[in-house]
Amino acid sequence: MRAAVIQFPGSNCDRDMAVAIRDVMGADTSLVWHRESQLPDGLDLIAIPGGFSYGDYLRSGAMAARSPVMQAVVEAAGRGVPVLGVCNGFQILTEAGMLPGALMRNAGIRFVCRTVKLIVENSQSLFTSGYDAGEEINIPVAHHDGNYFADKATLDRIEGEGRVAFRYADPVNGSARNIAGVLNDAGNVLGMMPHPERMIEAIQGGSDGRRLFEGLIREIA
Amino acid sequence: MKTRVFVTLKNGVLDPQGKAIHHALEGLGFSGVNDVRAGRLIEIEHESGVSKADLEAMCSKLLANMVIENFEIEQA
Numbered sequence: 038m039r040a041a042v043i044q045f046p047g048s049n050c051d052r053d054m055a056v057a058i059r060d061v062m063g064a065d066t067s068l069v070w071h072r073e074s075q076l077p078d079g080l081d082l083i084a085i086p087g088g089f090s091y092g093d094y095l096r097s098g099a100m101a102a103r104s105p106v107m108q109a110v111v112e113a114a115g116r117g118v119p120v121l122g123v124c125n126g127f128q129i130l131t132e133a134g135m136l137p138g139a140l141m142r143n144a145g146i147r148f149v150c151r152t153v154k155l156i157v158e159n160s161q162s163l164f165t166s167g168y169d170a171g172e173e174i175n176i177p178v179a180h181h182d183g184n185y186f187a188d189k190a191t192l193d194r195i196e197g198e199g200r201v202a203f204r205y206a207d208p209v210n211g212s213a214r215n216i217a218g219v220l221n222d223a224g225n226v227l228g229m230m231p232h233p234e235r236m237i238e239a240i241q242g243g244s245d246g247r248r249l250f251e252g253l254i255r256e257i258a
Numbered sequence: 259m260k261t262r263v264f265v266t267l268k269n270g271v272l273d274p275q276g277k278a279i280h281h282a283l284e285g286l287g288f289s290g291v292n293d294v295r296a297g298r299l300i301e302i303e304h305e306s307g308v309s310k311a312d313l314e315a316m317c318s319k320l321l322a323n324m325v326i327e328n329f330e331i332e333q334a
Binding site for chain 2: 095096099103131132137138139141142143144145146184186187211
């Protein structure tokens, strides 16, 4: 199994993500710099990690979404390669037009950094088959711009199509309908604000994030 | 040539920053402020050959996120 974690200037969860993918999935994981225009061959997973790419200049994720490597990520996603974007990675995927909606400044203005309860809304996706539908899990968030916005028609559509993967059990950042994670229409791209890679073993305070990667192994093996 | 691009949030999109600025103005004792919306001004210095269509493409491809924002182009 082969995976790539994309690094942008200002990414800061790239190594945690690579460790999670290596340790839990046993994947041969390479870090790929954003200036590359090609990805390694034969990838089974691409991860866009958290951080503050380009210092959040213009809008969170806006500059990273236009970097050379993202063209290759868009093409790979089009061929069905699973793409996981976490936190800044979610912002980058929406800015790149790979996921609907946008992530705006938290409704309470403040940076939110704590473990939150998520409800698994769809346990049938590539990324969520390690969970039961309706299950509550604990995963940390750490973001300033996690306030998910989309117009009502888009929200109704993604809800109707089962593309809300995770929802906050309680309001965290003002997100529309408490949405925490969204799938693309083909189901092979997931963006989520909470950090599953920070919950892969007990020493981190829990292992609810581990099951996302475990589910992925079964789906893509 | 200089062009100014104003990027503003679409109507109906909540603006937590504008709301915080509004509260801060009230905290300073300014009364009569009904609402505040925060946007962004981008100044672009460019050759005269850059067309309005080019500028519009710059706006829709990068300067504004069309999911949540509108833009206005003001040429000097």
